[in-house]
Amino acid sequence: MYKLSEVPLLSAKQIDERLETLAAEIKPYDFDCVVSVLTGAFTFTADLCRRIATPKMRVAFIRAASYGASTESSGTLKVSGLDKIDIRGKKVLLIDDILDSGRTMFELTKKLADLGAKEFKTCVLLNKESRHEVDMHANFVGFNIENQFVVGYGLDYADDYRTLPDIWTLVEA
Ligand code: IMP
Ligand code: MG
Numbered sequence: 001m002y003k004l005s006e007v008p009l010l011s012a013k014q015i016d017e018r019l020e021t022l023a024a025e026i027k028p029y030d031f032d033c034v035v036s037v038l039t040g041a042f043t044f045t046a047d048l049c050r051r052i053a054t055p056k057m058r059v060a061f062i063r064a065a066s067y068g069a070s071t072e073s074s075g076t077l078k079v080s081g082l083d084k085i086d087i088r089g090k091k092v093l094l095i096d097d098i099l100d101s102g103r104t105m106f107e108l109t110k111k112l113a114d115l116g117a118k119e120f121k122t123c124v125l126l127n128k129e130s131r132h133e134v135d136m137h138a139n140f141v142g143f144n145i146e147n148q149f150v151v152g153y154g155l156d157y158a159d160d161y162r163t164l165p166d167i168w169t170l171v172e173a
Contacts, residue, residue, distance in 0.1 A: 023051030102136035
């Protein structure tokens with residue numbers, strides 16, 4: 001059994017403030033299209049994109065799932081929605097919630113490169129550097145965090161906690 005930590009790891013206010021600076025870093029690249037990974041990145045994507053606020057930047061969603069009801073990745077990545085996005089010749093920003101082992105981002109960047117993007121960068125809200133198992137580094141990172149399982153602000157445990165505005169550590173009950 002798990003429960004939330006006593007206090008949030010990152011408060012809504014801290015997230016808000018970091019998103020302002022992150023959007024300012026990203027905006028000059030003038031991306032044609034954002035490709036966001038459902039479901040975990042939905043809140044981050046919405047909040048970030050409205051701060052980047054470029055009239056012609058498009059937003060597309062794909063779905064990637066590797067977890068099920070566990071805090072450890074099952075290792076097999078299911079990706080859907082790639083057939084519905086058109087990124088050929090475009091400047092693309094791939095957005096995910098978190099880099100853990102790095103396998104999801106690594107697999108997705110290979111798949112998106114095959115779709116012929118002209119330029120390609122990656123962005124994650126959270127990065128667990130000590131957990132990386134593959135050579136994958138995001139171009140834009142919101143926060144670097146320690147090795148812990150976190151929920152809220154879009155991130156889930158077995159589909160719970162996504163709607164919480166702060167980010168919490170999940171601890172043993
Ligand atoms: P990776 O493939 O191991 O890098 O895992 C990436 C995916 O696992 C992310 O897109 C998340 O959906 C999920 N994930 C990894 N760590 C956490 C966490 O601490 N909380 C919630 N989801 C996580
Ligand atoms: Mg995810």
